[in-house]
Amino acid sequence: MRDTYLPYGKQCIDENDIAAVVDILRGDYLTTGPSIVNFEKSVANYVGAKYAVAFSNGTAALHGACYAAGITEGDEVITTPITFAASANCVLYQGGTVVFADIDSQTYNICPTDIEKKITSNTKAIIPVHFTGQPAQLDEIHALAKKYNLVVIEDAAHALGATYKGEKVGALSDMTMFSFHPVKHITTGEGGIITTNNKEYYDKLIQFRSHGITRDPALMKGNHGPWYYEMQFLGYNYRMTDIQAALGSSQITKLDGFINRRKEILAEYNEAFVHIPQVQIPYQLPYTDSSWHLYVLKLNLDQLTVSRKEVFEELQKLNIGVNVHYIPVHTLPYYQQLGYKKGSLQNAEKLYEEIISLPMFPLMQDQDVNDVIEAVKLVIGKVKK
Incomplete structure (x- = not known):
């Protein structure tokens, strides 16, 4: 693409x-x-x-x-x-x-x-x-x-x-x-x-x-x-x-402009994904105003025919630089050696299995945003008619 x-x-x-x-x-x-x-x-x-x-x-x-x-x-x-x-x-x-x-x-x-x-x-x-x-x-x-x-x-x-x-x-x-x-x-x-x-x-x-x-x-x-x-x-x-x-x-001196551009990208992503049952857009508390460092899309895996790993790999093949934020710290090998246990923080561990971060930065052009949206739709499947 x-x-x-x-x-x-x-x-x-x-x-x-x-x-x-x-x-x-x-x-x-x-x-x-x-x-x-x-x-x-x-x-x-x-x-x-x-x-x-x-x-x-x-x-x-x-x-x-x-x-x-x-x-x-x-x-x-x-x-x-x-x-x-x-x-x-x-x-x-x-x-x-x-x-x-x-x-x-x-x-x-x-x-x-x-x-x-x-x-x-x-x-x-x-x-x-x-x-x-x-x-x-x-x-x-x-x-x-x-x-x-x-x-x-x-x-x-x-x-x-x-x-x-x-x-x-x-x-x-x-x-x-x-x-x-x-x-x-x-x-x-x-x-x-x-x-x-x-x-x-x-x-x-x-x-x-x-x-x-x-x-x-x-x-x-x-x-x-x-x-x-x-x-x-x-x-x-x-x-x-x-x-x-x-x-x-x-x-x-340019920070507010950078944040405004991030919010524009957020709005485009949200509009594109809000009605797609395979994904869930980010939630924001009504009394906060996020500065949107990351756009984290949650995958509804029970409605997908592909795994999160496959979604990640396919988007990468399409030159969309997705990432995952974050691997829960308590599951990292060093922390495991210190005695922290997998399974002890169920919400965090479940979330980790379901999320993927999409590109978001001020230099993104409208075409870049459209490319991300189209790639995500292609990989996860079209909206059910």
């Missing part, structure tokens, strides 16, 4: 982005310069948060958030299995224990009722993931956090620009992580950020991303002179470069 391969996601880079990066390459700072602060301010302002701390990638940012939250050996953190492994790995980095709560079968996000069932005296935090860009049920999650004195770290890798009850995701919980991988809403190549309204968390994050080192006289135990610095705890080299930050500052 198509002569060229259409990926499921792709960055959108224009000449202004390229010029912003070239300016840095011709300037004095390549890393840890003023572009970092400028980018942090632009993200904080966009989401309405007081502070933002940029990291080398989203995983590093989540690790920093877990450190700032004080997660350590013996602490439990509850998150969803329908996510990328980083949402759970960040807890393990700190010596904590990951506890998975099942998902809501309608929204595909973590289920607040199951969260409460998993809370123990060792629970320290909740990491809800805004899967595909749709915010999780934050009111219910915040109520649980208040009741049990828990920290909430939103994994909003998919949700830059999303809103919850009219407010932008990014300033609603203790900390929020955004990712700037090339398939996300904006890109810095690799990169991530934590937004927060908490000055204590902000200070910890700044120091954590740079080896645990500070040059702030107010924090140091001594001072040998203007060259002096102190390493006060074991941090990491998780700094973002000025090159990345300059790209991010350029990209964020």
Whole structure:
């Protein structure tokens, strides 16, 4: 059908982005310069948060958030299995224990009722993931956090620009992580950020991303002179470069346009698939506005003559770059070695068997969208007359 391969996601880079990066390459700072602060301010302002701390990638940012939250050996953190492994790995980095709560079968996000069932005296935090860009049920999650004195770290890798009850995701919980991988809403190549309204968390994050080192006289135990610095705890080299930050500052000026294009593609997909019995279009809570990082189509397998694997393979043959998001984290070999059991999270495991992600990114042309629609219809069979 198509002569060229259409990926499921792709960055959108224009000449202004390229010029912003070239300016840095011709300037004095390549890393840890003023572009970092400028980018942090632009993200904080966009989401309405007081502070933002940029990291080398989203995983590093989540690790920093877990450190700032004080997660350590013996602490439990509850998150969803329908996510990328980083949402759970960040807890393990700190010596904590990951506890998975099942998902809501309608929204595909973590289920607040199951969260409460998993809370123990060792629970320290909740990491809800805004899967595909749709915010999780934050009111219910915040109520649980208040009741049990828990920290909430939103994994909003998919949700830059999303809103919850009219407010932008990014300033609603203790900390929020955004990712700037090339398939996300904006890109810095690799990169991530934590937004927060908490000055204590902000200070910890700044120091954590740079080896645990500070040059702030107010924090140091001594001072040998203007060259002096102190390493006060074991941090990491998780700094973002000025090159990345300059790209991010350029990209964020176009973010709303990127999201609008994603919504246009969503509308076309939904219109095409809503009345086809073999598939189910995504559901959105009425009080959220998703930023639509992914378009996840659910296959009604009992009405198909082909398996999900066959659907995937046939679409790939037609140059439609579908994907599957995600393999439930607790079923991955490493987590199986840690003692997590298949069959323990039935909604998540059932969903995994039924879903497929269709291409969605701002550079898609109308013909690209039509190609995806026609390919899906061809593979799953025509609507019954």
